[in-house]
Amino acid sequence: GENVEQHPSTLSVQEGDSAVIKCTYSDSASNYFPWYKQELGKRPQLIIDIRSNVGEKKDQRIAVTLNKTAKHFSLHITETQPEDSAVYFCAATSFGNEKLTFGTGTRLTIIP
Amino acid sequence: DAGITQSPRHKVTETGTPVTLRCHQTENHRYMYWYRQDPGHGLRLIHYSYGVKDTDKGEVSDGYSVSRSKTEDFLLTLESATSSQTSVYFCAIMDWAHSGANVLTFGAGSRLTVL
Numbered sequence: 001g002e003n004v005e006q007h008p009s010t011l012s013v014q015e016g017d018s019a020v021i022k023c024t025y026s027d028s029a030s031n032y033f034p035w036y037k038q039e040l041g042k043r044p045q046l047i048i049d050i051r052s053n054v055g056e057k058k059d060q061r062i063a064v065t066l067n068k069t070a071k072h073f074s075l076h077i078t079e080t081q082p083e084d085s086a087v088y089f090c091a092a093t094s095f096g097n098e099k100l101t102f103g104t105g106t107r108l109t110i111i112p
Numbered sequence: 113d114a115g116i117t118q119s120p121r122h123k124v125t126e127t128g129t130p131v132t133l134r135c136h137q138t139e140n141h142r143y144m145y146w147y148r149q150d151p152g153h154g155l156r157l158i159h160y161s162y163g164v165k166d167t168d169k170g171e172v173s174d175g176y177s178v179s180r181s182k183t184e185d186f187l188l189t190l191e192s193a194t195s196s197q198t199s200v201y202f203c204a205i206m207d208w209a210h211s212g213a214n215v216l217t218f219g220a221g222s223r224l225t226v227l
Binding site for chain 2: 001006009032034036042043044045046049051089093095096097098099100102103104105
């Protein structure tokens with residue numbers, strides 16, 4: 001089955017700086033990679049996703065990159081703001097698969 | 113939030129007692145899931161359902177059972193709770209409407225403490 005590793009487990013960044021979270025996956029059949037954000041005491045929510053037919057996707061201050069050869073994908077947050085403080089989870093699956101495999105999460109803290 | 117309701121939201125129980133968590137959805141989604149969230153382990157799949165009376169195990173199913181007698185309800189049962197089952201439990205549905213991608217929408221979570 002799929003195995004997803006996520007690093008770092010914790011990350012502190014000065015407000016306004018960039019943050020990068022990295023994930024690796026094991027199953028070469030995986031082709032869909034979503035990212036979920038969980039604010040303190042809340043439920044995880046999808047913030048961005050990428051399919052394996054593209055190498056990068058952006059949505060305002062967040063972007064995700066994918067390297068299929070190396071089997072890793074990353075979340076990039078630019079111009080970080082206090083509301084970016086949360087736990088971020090990456091996941092991997094094949095498109096249409098009913099199960100997602102999650103990474104262990106990264107707790108991002110934005111320092112004012 | 114896809115009309116997902118979890119109950120109870122908080123529960124404290126004693127070791128050895130049975131516990132049932134309920135997930136109710138109002139939008140007729142076929143796929144429903146139970147995850148547990150623990151520090152350092154992320155979100156781990158316990159069981160999932162792909163239709164009424166159709167369920168399958170996830171990666172951490174030992175000590176848990178599920179039932180789905182109606183499309184809208186997915187129950188998670190701990191037959192004899194143990195302290196290792198202290199966790200936050202999330203129900204989720206799979207929403208295929210997001211450009212056909214497999215997007216999970218989570219409920220608000222149920223915090224279970226086993227003393």
